[in-house]
Amino acid sequence: MEELPLAGLRVLALSQFGAGPFGTMHLADLGAEVIKIEDPTVGGDVSRFVPPYSIPGDSLFFQALNRNKKSITLNLRHDDGQALFHELVRHADAVFSNLRGDQPAKLGLTYDDLKPYNPRIVCVALTGFGLTGPHAHEPGYDYLMQGYAGWMSLTGEPDAPPARAGLPVVDWSGGLLAMLGLMVGMWRARATGQGCDVDISMLDMAIAMLNYVGMFHLNGGFEPTREPRSAHPTLVPCEVFPTQDGYMLVMCLKDKFWDALCAAIERPDLHDDPRFRTFADRLAHRRDVEAALDEVFHEHPTAVWLERLRGRVPCGPVYDVPQAVRQEQVAARDLLIRFPHPHWQEIQAFASAIRIPQAPPRAHSPGPALGQHTEGVLREL
Numbered sequence: 001m002e003e004l005p006l007a008g009l010r011v012l013a014l015s016q017f018g019a020g021p022f023g024t025m026h027l028a029d030l031g032a033e034v035i036k037i038e039d040p041t042v043g044g045d046v047s048r049f050v051p052p053y054s055i056p057g058d059s060l061f062f063q064a065l066n067r068n069k070k071s072i073t074l075n076l077r078h079d080d081g082q083a084l085f086h087e088l089v090r091h092a093d094a095v096f097s098n099l100r101g102d103q104p105a106k107l108g109l110t111y112d113d114l115k116p117y118n119p120r121i122v123c124v125a126l127t128g129f130g131l132t133g134p135h136a137h138e139p140g141y142d143y144l145m146q147g148y149a150g151w152m153s154l155t156g157e158p159d160a161p162p163a164r165a166g167l168p169v170v171d172w173s174g175g176l177l178a179m180l181g182l183m184v185g186m187w188r189a190r191a192t193g194q195g196c197d198v199d200i201s202m203l204d205m206a207i208a209m210l211n212y213v214g215m216f217h218l219n220g221g222f223e224p225t226r227e228p229r230s231a232h233p234t235l236v237p238c239e240v241f242p243t244q245d246g247y248m249l250v251m252c253l254k255d256k257f258w259d260a261l262c263a264a265i266e267r268p269d270l271h272d273d274p275r276f277r278t279f280a281d282r283l284a285h286r287r288d289v290e291a292a293l294d295e296v297f298h299e300h301p302t303a304v305w306l307e308r309l310r311g312r313v314p315c316g317p318v319y320d321v322p323q324a325v326r327q328e329q330v331a332a333r334d335l336l337i338r339f340p341h342p343h344w345q346e347i348q349a350f351a352s353a354i355r356i357p358q359a360p361p362r363a364h365s366p367g368p369a370l371g372q373h374t375e376g377v378l379r380e381l
Contacts, residue, residue: 029362
């Protein structure tokens with residue numbers, strides 16, 4: 001039977017809460033053997049206790065991030081725990097941790113610490129601030145990173161306080177970047193026979209994701225501000241518009257889309273208006289563009305406008321979560337998966353967004369009980 005793409009890859013994961021488990025879950029979904037090492041002195045991964053859907057030692061938050069993994073308990077602050085960990089390293093391909101930046105060195109998780117046991121080992125450290133710098137010893141969480149990286153200053157309405165994104169996007173992006181870093185390290189190890197450290201900082205990533213907005217500032221002195229209705233800072237129209245019964249997004253990222261929009265809403269006068277002819281013209285007269293389109297879009301429900309605009313102008317609805325998970329595209333892509341669980345009977349979750357059509361289907365298992373695989377893993381390895 002054909003194997004999953006990452007079958008044969010063994011990862012020792014010292015990660016908890018969000019970012020690290022999210023990244024290692026994607027590795028497990030693709031067939032890697034992810035052995036989650038949990039500290040028995042604190043009850044394991046703290047996400048086991050996150051409300052509101054929790055039972056002693058498990059929660060839906062934990063299940064959302066830890067399917068298809070194994071769990072063993074080791075106390076790395078004890079000599080016996082370190083000795084067992086070193087034996088596991090001999091048989092592993094990578095060590096993946098998401099701890100404070102000072103912890104990998106303290107717990108002996110760096111390449112220099114582990115190469116005597118396995119010179120090919122790849123040591124991924126996903127931290128808030130990185131392994132160096134004045135904040136390396138501080139804990140780093142998604143909300144903090146959104147503040148440090150300037151994201152919150154860009155989010156929300158102009159007259160409201162800065163706002164975080166509605167989801168922990170720094171955590172999720174950090175987990176995926178660390179997953180990529182691990183694969184790059186593995187490629188290098190297989191080419192050279194030598195492992196390495198992979199230093200992934202969530203702040204580094206969040207700052208880099210400022211991308212063109214940050215470059216506008218660095219090279220042109222641009223100071224971005226929050227625009228009403230989640231508008232793009234420089235492209236107009238590109239924002240949320242109210243309709244007769246809700247909201248929709250309209251995005252004219254090219255001049256041709258502005259032309260198509262004016263035709264679709266039957267307003268040639270807007271197309272011919274000299275204030276609105278180019279990107280620069282529309283930016284200079286942003287409020288006039290918005291006022292004109294508001295008047296038009298209030299005339300019909302969202303569904304009518306989407307039917308009229310789709311295929312001509314980039315547009316879409318503003319769904320709430322129940323609508324989003326039940327839309328036809330989600331069903332068509334088989335994004336919802338199910339797996340059994342001893343307490344919740346059956347859990348619904350979301351499939352990995354990494355699709356390899358030629359790979360065999362994945363049979364999913366729930367996130368493991370604390371230490372569920374300790375005896376089996378240690379006996380085998």
